[in-house]
Amino acid sequence: MQLRARNSVILLALVIGTGCKNGDGSGLPFQTVGRQPDVAPVMLNKELPFRYPPALYAQKVQGNVTLRIFIDREGAIVADSTRIAETSGFTALDSAAMKGSRDLKFEPAKTQGQPVPVSILLPVFFRHPDAPPLAGDSIIPRDSSTASSAAKPTDTAKPDTAKASATKTAAKPAATTKRKASR
Numbered sequence: 001m002q003l004r005a006r007n008s009v010i011l012l013a014l015v016i017g018t019g020c021k022n023g024d025g026s027g028l029p030f031q032t033v034g035r036q037p038d039v040a041p042v043m044l045n046k047e048l049p050f051r052y053p054p055a056l057y058a059q060k061v062q063g064n065v066t067l068r069i070f071i072d073r074e075g076a077i078v079a080d081s082t083r084i085a086e087t088s089g090f091t092a093l094d095s096a097a098m099k100g101s102r103d104l105k106f107e108p109a110k111t112q113g114q115p116v117p118v119s120i121l122l123p124v125f126f127r128h129p130d131a132p133p134l135a136g137d138s139i140i141p142r143d144s145s146t147a148s149s150a151a152k153p154t155d156t157a158k159p160d161t162a163k164a165s166a167t168k169t170a171a172k173p174a175a176t177t178k179r180k181a182s183r
Helices: 054-058 091-101
Strands: 009-011 063-071 083-086 109-111 114-116 118-126 164-166
Touching: 054 091, 063 091, 083 091, 091 118
Parallel strands: none
Antiparallel strands: 009 118, 063 083, 063 118, 109 114
16 A cells, blocks of 8 residues: 555554455455455555644654454444554554544455455554654655555644545555564
């Protein structure tokens, strides 16, 4: 997923279980109970709804939040089902990720052409353009001209009102290992 950004929130999906099985390379990695869907859910948002908390942005605080999101047969986020699977260590970053997840929209996963509910792990990376890279950031390119999933800040954007924009092409799988956020 190529992102043009007004802040430095990066969205990248991690593969869990056996990974994607969608044939065309699109869709988000997912996890189900039992059989894997033939087609993974695809994020439909044109702009990512995650907002960098202004106080943490000003302090150049960075972190990763991994959310577990349940997507129903219609592609909607199941109300009140989103949980923090891995905290960033910063309450404000965790809260920003949770709040933004409410506005995510998906095309549902499918098995044999029929929509099915799924659970996905969805990491949200908060990165400040002037802060040093965190451990493990080698998989998260900071140069959006070569990155498939990096958000790049602009000079005029305010972190609390700016949004990262995304194309409809879904993220490619990243690493399967979890990293702790540096403080």
